[in-house]
Amino acid sequence: MKKISELLNDCVFFSHFPQEYLNLIGGCGKNRVVKSGQYLAQEGDAAEAFYVLRKGRVAIETHMQGHGVLLVETLGSGELIGWSWLVEPFKWKFDVRVLEQAHLIEFDGGCLRKKAENNPELGYLLMKKIALVIAGRLSATRLQLIDIYGKGGH
C-alpha cells in the first residue's frame, strides 16, 4: 500500500511541494473512507481536521431557520475540504456531508499547525496554497451571490 506522502504526490493541491515537505505533511495524515450520507463535520464543532478528497463527492451545507438545509457547494476529487483548522477559533463554519462514498486523506490540523510553526518555509507554502483555495472559493461565492444568470444576465 502507498504511503501517505506518496499519495500526496498525486494530489493537485500538493503539486509544487518539495518531497521533504510532503514527507513532513504526510506524517500528519491518514487514509479514511466515509460512506455516503455521513457527516465529516458539523457547524460549530471543533475543527481538528481537514481533508483532501481523493475520490467521491461531498456537500457543504448550512441550516437556515425556516428554510431547512441549504446546499452551498459541492466538492469533488482532488479538492480540499476545510480551512477552519487554520483560523481561530478553530470551529467548523458549515456542515460537510458525504454525497458519494469519499476516499479521503484526513490531516490532523493541530499536528500540521505545529510543524508549520517550527518550519516557517513549509508554513508559508501551505498558507499560500490554502489562501489560493480560499480566494477561489470567495470569488466563486460572489459569482453565485450576484446571480449572474438572473435578471439582466445573458
Add this chain to the structure above:
Amino acid sequence: MKSENPLLPVPYRVVKYTQETSDVFTIELVPEGSQQSMEFSPGQFNMLYQFGVGEVAISISGNSAKADCYVHTIRAVGTVTRRMKMLTERSQIGIRGPFGVPWPLDKAQGKDIILVAGGIGLAPLRPVIYAYLANKSKYGRLSVLYGARSPKDLVFKKEFSKWRKLGVELSVAVDAAGPTWKGHVGAVTKLIPNLDLDPGKSLVMVCGPEIMMRFIADPLLGRGVVEKDIYVSMERNMQCAVGFCGHCQYGGEFICKDGPVFSFDRLSSTFLRREF
C-alpha cells in the same frame, strides 16, 4: 435565396414553440411563401423582428446541417423578447440574417473542444455540439461545462442524456439547488480545475454573461490555455447588424460584423474596462 437587402426583414412563420424554462422558449421558423436559404454557421445570429414592437439579435441554436428551418432559443427579458414569448405556432415574425463571425470550428479540427456556457449562453453553442457529433472523427474530445442558476433554469435538459451517450463530456454546475439535485453546486468556474485538459491541444469557446466570461478566463489561463485559444461570444445591442450604425461598437470593433465571436487576445485589453 437570401434577401438582396440586408436591412429588409423577410416574413417567417413559427412552426414549433417549446417552453424550455419559465422564461426561456425555443421557436422553429420557416419562410412564408418564397424559397429562402437557411444556411448558417454555428455562432451566427439573426435579427428577429416582432412587427410593431421592435427587433432583437438572437443566435441560431439549431443544427447547421439541417437547413430546413431556423431554430432560436430566447430568454424573455425586455420589451421585444417578452412579446415574443407570447408567439404561438403559426405566428409571423420578420428575420434578417444570418449575420456575424462564427465559432472557429475549422481551427478546432484535430483538437479537443471545450465549451463553457452560462445560462442561455448554451443556445449559441448548441450548434457546435451538433457539428461535433456529426463529424466526430475530425475532432478530439468534446467537454461541455454548463453553469445555470438552478436545476429548473437548465435549457435543453432533454438532450443531456443523449449527448452524454454519444460521448460528450457534460458537467453542469448550478448556483443553488435542493437536496434532490445530484450534480455540482457552485460557480461554473469550479469545473475548470478538475477538467481533463491538454492546453496545447484544446480550443475553448465561451458564451454567457460577460462577468462569467471574465471570471472563466483566469482559471483557464492558469491551466495553461493561451488567450488565442479561447473564443468568446460578445453581446451588445444591435440596430443595423451590418456595420453601418455603430450601435454595437466595442473599442475598435463592431460586434455585429467583426464578432460576435472573438478570440480572447483581441479583447483582453478592453474586457475589464468599464467604459467599454
